[in-house]
Amino acid sequence: MQFQLTEEQKTMQKLVRDFAEKEVAPGAAERDEKEEFSREIADAMGEMGFAGICFPEKYGGADADVLSYILAVEELSRADAGVGITLSATVSLCAWPIFNFGTEEQKQKYLVPLTEGTKQGAFGLTEPNAGTDAASQQTVAVLDGDNYVINGSKIFITNAGEAEVYVVFAMTDKSKGVKGITAFILEKGMPGFTFGKKEHKMGIHSSMTNELIFQDVKVPKENMLGKEGQGFKIAMATLDGGRIGVAAQALGIAQAALEHAVKYSKERVQFGKSIAANQAIGFMLADMATKVDAARMLVYRAASFKDQGLPYSKEAAMAKMYASDIAMEVSTDAVQIFGGYGYSREYPVERLMRDAKITQIYEGTNQVQRMVISGSLLR
Amino acid sequence: MEIVVCVKQVPDTTEVKIDPVTNTLIRQGVPSIVNPFDKNAVEAALQLKEKHGGKVTVISMGPPQAKDALKECLAMGADEALLISDRAFGGADTLATSYTIACAIKKLGNVDMIICGKQAIDGDTAQVGPEIAEHLDLAQVTCVSKIEVEGNSIKVEREHEEGYEIIETQTPVLLTVLKSINEPRFPTIKGTMKANRKEIPTWTAGDMDVNPDQLGLKGSPTQVRRIFTPQQRVQGEIIKADSAREAASKLASKLLEAKIV
Numbered sequence: 001m002q003f004q005l006t007e008e009q010k011t012m013q014k015l016v017r018d019f020a021e022k023e024v025a026p027g028a029a030e031r032d033e034k035e036e037f038s039r040e041i042a043d044a045m046g047e048m049g050f051a052g053i054c055f056p057e058k059y060g061g062a063d064a065d066v067l068s069y070i071l072a073v074e075e076l077s078r079a080d081a082g083v084g085i086t087l088s089a090t091v092s093l094c095a096w097p098i099f100n101f102g103t104e105e106q107k108q109k110y111l112v113p114l115t116e117g118t119k120q121g122a123f124g125l126t127e128p129n130a131g132t133d134a135a136s137q138q139t140v141a142v143l144d145g146d147n148y149v150i151n152g153s154k155i156f157i158t159n160a161g162e163a164e165v166y167v168v169f170a171m172t173d174k175s176k177g178v179k180g181i182t183a184f185i186l187e188k189g190m191p192g193f194t195f196g197k198k199e200h201k202m203g204i205h206s207s208m209t210n211e212l213i214f215q216d217v218k219v220p221k222e223n224m225l226g227k228e229g230q231g232f233k234i235a236m237a238t239l240d241g242g243r244i245g246v247a248a249q250a251l252g253i254a255q256a257a258l259e260h261a262v263k264y265s266k267e268r269v270q271f272g273k274s275i276a277a278n279q280a281i282g283f284m285l286a287d288m289a290t291k292v293d294a295a296r297m298l299v300y301r302a303a304s305f306k307d308q309g310l311p312y313s314k315e316a317a318m319a320k321m322y323a324s325d326i327a328m329e330v331s332t333d334a335v336q337i338f339g340g341y342g343y344s345r346e347y348p349v350e351r352l353m354r355d356a357k358i359t360q361i362y363e364g365t366n367q368v369q370r371m372v373i374s375g376s377l378l379r
Numbered sequence: 380m381e382i383v384v385c386v387k388q389v390p391d392t393t394e395v396k397i398d399p400v401t402n403t404l405i406r407q408g409v410p411s412i413v414n415p416f417d418k419n420a421v422e423a424a425l426q427l428k429e430k431h432g433g434k435v436t437v438i439s440m441g442p443p444q445a446k447d448a449l450k451e452c453l454a455m456g457a458d459e460a461l462l463i464s465d466r467a468f469g470g471a472d473t474l475a476t477s478y479t480i481a482c483a484i485k486k487l488g489n490v491d492m493i494i495c496g497k498q499a500i501d502g503d504t505a506q507v508g509p510e511i512a513e514h515l516d517l518a519q520v521t522c523v524s525k526i527e528v529e530g531n532s533i534k535v536e537r538e539h540e541e542g543y544e545i546i547e548t549q550t551p552v553l554l555t556v557l558k559s560i561n562e563p564r565f566p567t568i569k570g571t572m573k574a575n576r577k578e579i580p581t582w583t584a585g586d587m588d589v590n591p592d593q594l595g596l597k598g599s600p601t602q603v604r605r606i607f608t609p610q611q612r613v614q615g616e617i618i619k620a621d622s623a624r625e626a627a628s629k630l631a632s633k634l635l636e637a638k639i640v
Contacts, residue, residue: 007575008572008575011575012568012571015454015565015566015571018565019565026628026632047567048565048567048568049567049568052569053568062569062571063572064568
């Protein structure tokens with residue numbers, strides 16, 4: 001067992017960290033305040049090839065590994081968690097299912113622009129009444145000649161409105177339950193495909209979250225992803241990988257909170273000494289650092305399992321659950337260490353605390369992760 | 380246009396630690412980076428290549444780990460890299476260093492332009508670039524903030540405290556560039572992967588036509604007695620902004636950029 005990144009992974013980490021510190025971190029507070037998505041940053045990430053890190057060269061990628069991509073999400077999230085999930089939504093939730101389940105034509109048409117960064121991607125599964133119970137999809141797709149006609153809507157969709165490519169799930173046969181769900185690739189601008197209201201969220205303000213609305217959207221048959229009825233399987237497999245992305249996002253948030261707390265506790269003087277000189281603070285920092293490192297091991301392990309072609313569903317669930325739980329804890333502790341200033345928007349830790357919360361909820365709540373983990377133990 | 384860019388790997392700090400006994404740099408434990416001015420030199424070369432075609436070769440003299448600096452330049456988009464490394468080069472002052480680099484460039488041959496950063500942030504001499512030009516008997520312009528090329532003729536702006544001069548010259552030429560010339564690009568992911576896989580050749584003293592007496596410590600007429608930070612008197616800069624908050628954030632990013640904090 002080795003606990004060192006390879007030279008290549010270290011280079012990737014440094015490259016993304018340099019970009020994140022110089023181009024992402026400086027505007028993070030402002031984007032949070034204005035609830036503003038930065039297309040400029042999304043495009044810059046695309047140009048630099050972040051979305052192609054873990055895909056083969058023949059599909060426009062860099063042919064590096066999943067762990068390198070996960071390091072990128074971590075580094076971006078350390079600067080701005082909204083930017084981290086913007087990348088993760090394109091890569092894990094849109095490019096990956098097309099890469100894994102798409103036809104050669106679909107890969108050339110939709111995957112290559114995503115990995116080359118000229119287009120952004122999104123994933124539409126969640127509906128107002130189909131959250132954790134993804135099987136109760138109301139969106140329907142009916143075959144009509146050479147097209148499927150899609151009607152319905154999706155909510156809480158990351159990158160909605162900004163993305164050009166969408167992996168969307170719809171019922172093709174209600175009588176079959178989960179086996180009646182089918183995945184489709186949609187393009188922004190297809191007639192009848194529109195976007196609803198922008199979601200006002202607690203955190204990750206710099207990521208775009210919106211509704212997808214389908215009114216008689218004609219989707220060519222060749223845009224079906226996988227086979228008819230295979231949608232649920234595709235969604236679950238995609239979310240297994242997506243969870244590593246969310247875990248990395250949580251890890252980046254926790255790492256940022258820890259760094260801010262260490263720095264502030266050394267600078268803040270009370271009773272004539274830095275507050276870090278108090279063991280009460282020192283022990284909090286020790287616990288925070290240990291949790292962050294433990295989370296890091298779980299996250300990197302899940303990515304490394306995926307790289308090695310091993311089953312990683314349980315590992316991804318563990319990584320996502322633990323990293324998001326400790327992101328919440330560590331960011332809350334960071335606010336506590338900052339005291340009154342921590343509660344103020346003058347300092348970044350309150351943003352980290354708001355950003356951390358979603359990581360316990362999306363791409364499967366942490367209760368669902370526990371179902372996945374216990375399910376695999378009790379099989 | 381065939382362009383050679385000379386780069387140096389330097390420790391990532393302005394407060395360079397000096398061994399009090401040997402008066403040389405303590406490199407251990409300090410992360411290494413490409414000298415910031417040299418990144419501007421690479422960027423300038425890449426922009427010229429994009430506009431006029433040609434090839435960009437980066438060369439560095441240093442220990443084997445200086446390959447990391449060369450890799451970063453390859454990742455930015457340079458075509459070739461060359462490391463000049465030999466124990467015989469150790470302890471070189473600027474004269475011996477520039478002589479050695481000049482010999483390597485001579486061996487490369489057919490070079491239209493050599494671009495160096497104005498100075499390295501560790502030694503701060505700003506001598507190696509100009510000295511390379513002297514060894515090669517080339518025209519040189521230092522402190523360049525703008526380059527325009529038309530065929531064989533080069534028009535550059537040379538900046539100094541009171542303003543700038545416009546200088547016209549011909550290729551082949553050596554230029555040293557300022558940070559104000561451009562904003563160095565980030566390496567791309569694909570560029571980095573390609574750079575990682577690329578073989579970087581190493582030339583030793585034996586690979587070049589050199590006079591051994593002009594290399595390394597032996598070829599160095601100057602010796603460092605003591606290194607210290609002198610009292611600096613530089614022109615101040617007024618940061619204009621709409622609010623104190625914005626001004627402070629601009630100041631902070633400038634300080635970070637200049638590696639002062």
